[in-house]
Amino acid sequence: MSIVYKTRTQLVVETLREKILNGAIKAGQPLRQAALAEELNVSRIPVREALLQLEAEGLVAFEPHKGATATELNIEQVDELFELRAMLEADLLAASIPNLSEQKLAEATAILDELNQSLGKENAANTWSELNSNYHNCLYSGANRPQTQDLVNTLNKNADRYIRMHLLWAGGMSKAESEHNELLSLCKQKNVEQAVAVMKKHILGSRDEIKEFLLEREKTAEQV
Secondary structure (H helix, E strand, O other): OHHHHHHHHHHHHHHHHHHHHOOOOOOOOEOOHHHHHHHHOOOHHHHHHHHHHHHHOOOEEEEOOOEEEEOOOOHHHHHHHHHHHHHHHHHHHHHHHHHOOHHHHHHHHHHHHHHHHHOOOOOHHHHHHHHHHHHHHHHHHHHOOHHHHHHHHHHHHHHHHHHHHHHHHOOHHHHHHHHHHHHHHHHHOOOHHHHHHHHHHHHHHHHHHHHHHHHHHHHHHHHO
């Protein structure tokens, strides 16, 4: 019974996520549980569970006296978030690489293996997002810069919905695997300059693809 329930919730998550990302559900639009349950021919329970998951992804917000609404996806915010990430994470990586122990590199390798295996599985974006964060934090662990690390973690939390969108919709999964493998290889070689260049390309390439996706989404919404 639990398997059926989980699958039903997941189907609702995927349906609503697609409608929000493709613009069928507009920013600020109320998401009424009863109406959604009727439309999708399910009970309110999987709808409620789905909305909570989409809240965790940053695509839905719960507001007092208003209930759940779709959040706005903002191109200007993408620029700022990803450019700050590129700057801070490049500095963290450069400071970390000379101090990365064999143990930490082995840990990063294990996380990367798990990350690559998670692609294509059910709920891949959720699993991938957490493992991706763990992988990057492992590579930054040698920097010993807790303030910068806290800032990066906050930026990543704010960027998470765009990162998930990139994975699910803008072809991010196919590129991320090779870039992550290249990055780890350069860290093992202690090649700071090349590793930093790959890191910046990894983050700013995601920014460009997300912006392109959002622009296409806006055009499609205008044509409807």
